[in-house]
Amino acid sequence: MNLSRTDLTVETAEELSAGGRLFAPDSGVQLRESLRCGCPVTCIRVASPAGARAIGRPVGRYVTIDLRPCLARQEELTGRAAQCLAGELRALLPPLAARDTALVVGMGNEAMTPDAVGAEALTHLLVTRHMVDAMPRRFGHLRSVAALRTGVLAQTGVETLELIRGAVSHIRPTVVIAVDALAARSRHRLCATVQLSDAGLTPGSGVGNHRKAVDAAALGVPVIALGVPTVIDGAALCGQEDDAPTGLFVTPRDIDSRVRELGRLIGRGLTLALQPGLSAEEVAALLG
Template sequence: MRQRRTDLALEAKELWEESARQTARLEGVAAFTETREGFLTETVEILDERGEKALGKPAGRYVTLTMDGLARREEGAFPRAARAVGGELARLMDGVPDRGLALVVGLGNRAITPDAIGPKVHEHTLVTRHLVEQIPEHFGAFRPVASLSAGVLGATGMESGELAQAVCRRLKPACVVAVDALASRSLKRLCRTVQLSDTGIAPGSGVGNHRWALDRASLGVPVLAVGVPTVVDASTLAADLLGQEELPPLGEGRDLLVTPKDIDSQVDDLAKVIGYGISLALQPGLDVADLDLLLS
C-alpha cells in the first residue's frame, strides 16, 4: 500500500498516530506546542533510530509555524511572520558560529510557480559579503551573507547539490540555509505553514523529484532547512477527502499535484517572509523596518 505523501514531520507524526493502535506509543519522538509572535508553533524532535523509522525522516528538530493571519492579510501579520521565522531559525542555529559567512541557497525552478519559493527568496535576502569586504567602515559589524539561486538540473546541467558543494568548497561558510518547496498531505497547510529544521533538505521535495541532499554530510557544515508546502499529491488529497486509509487508484492521475489557484501571489508573499526572516536571524541587530530600507 502506498503511503500518503508529506514532507512535513508534523504530518508524518499525525499519520503515524492515525495508523497506530490506541495502545501503541511513538518511541524516539518528542513534540510540544508554543506560540511565537501570535502564530502557532509546533515542534517535533526525532531523537533516535526508532523515531527515524517511525516517521521516515532523519533525526533532528522540525518546527512548523502556522501563519493563517498572513494568508488573511491581517494588519501587522507580515512583520510578525518575518520575526517568527527569524526567531525559530535563530534558535535552530544555536551553536553555529555567529560571525562566519552564511550561505543561503534557494532551491527550485523559477519557471514552475509552486517550485519557485527558493529562487524568489534570495531577492528578499540581505546579502552582505561583498559589503563587509569592500566597505568595512560601514558594514564591518554585519555578518557576511552570500545568496545562491541554484537552478535545476534540466536548465543548468548540474545538480543543485553539486553547485552548492562547489560554492561551499570555495567560500567555506560557517553554515548553509537551504530553502525549497515541500508537499503537504492537507489543503489547510498549503501556503499556510513554514517548516524549519536542522537536518538539511532534499531538493525537489515539493514536486516529487528528490535529488542530491544538502546536509552536513554532503556540504561539511551545518545545514538549516526552510520549506513551504505548496502542493498536495492528488491521491493523498483524495484519500483525505474520502476519509479512506488507503490511497484510491487514480490511474493516469496518480502523478497529479494540486496547488492553490492564487499560488503566484502566495509564493511571492511567503518568499518575502522567509527572506526577511532569514535576514533577521543572520543579522540580529536589524529589524523589519531596517530591511525595508536596505532591500528597497
C-alpha cells in the first residue's frame, strides 16, 4: 500500500485503518478522541516497536488538535485555541521544577512564508531566561524560557541538530520544544491543525528533504515537537501519488496572514503551558 506523503500521524493512521491494518488490540497503536476548549483532539499512542513498524512512526504520543472551530480570527476564539494547545502541551511535558529551563526552538526558513511558522511563533513567546538570571527576586516567579531560531542548512551551513545541541550543552534545559512547519495530505488540515509529539521530529521529512532527527536520543533531554501543516504535496492534491515525485508543493494564497495568526496562537499557547503562574488574561496582555 503506497502511503501519502504527510507529516501528520493522524493522516497516516487514517489510511492504514481504512485498510484494516491498525488499531487492533495487539497492534501496539492506540487511539483516543476527546474535546478540549471546543477543539476536537485526537491522540495516537505508538506503544511498542511493533506499533512503530505498523504506522511508520517512532514510539511515542502524537496529539492532533483540530483548530477549525476556533479559526474565525476573533480574540475569544484565538484565546480558546491557545488554552487548548497549552493544556495538551502540559500533558506531554516532563515534570518541571521552578528553576528548570525550557528551550523553545523555531525551525525552518523564515524567508519562505510557509516555512516560517517556527520563527513567527518565537516573536510571540514570552522569553524569560535572561530576566530570571539577572533579577531572580523580581522575576523568580516566572519559569526560565529561552528561544533559538535555527534557520536552515542552506543559510547557515550548520545542521539544525548541531545548533540545537550546542545550545543544549550551554543552557542545559530540562526540555526542548521544537516548532516547525509540516506537510499535510488533506486540504482541510492546512493551517488548521496542530500536531504535538513527545517523539521529536525530523526536519524536512514531509517535503522529501530529510535532515538529522531532533529527538531525545540525539540531545539527551526530552524533546516535544510542535508543528502546523502549511503545504500539501501537489501529487496528493491531484490524486497522482503513485507517480514519480515532482517536488511541487501547494500552499494557501493567504499564507502570509495565516502564518502570522498561527505564530501568535502558538506563542501564546506555549507561554500559557510554560508559565503556570500567569493567567490567560495576563499572557494576552503581555504578548498582545
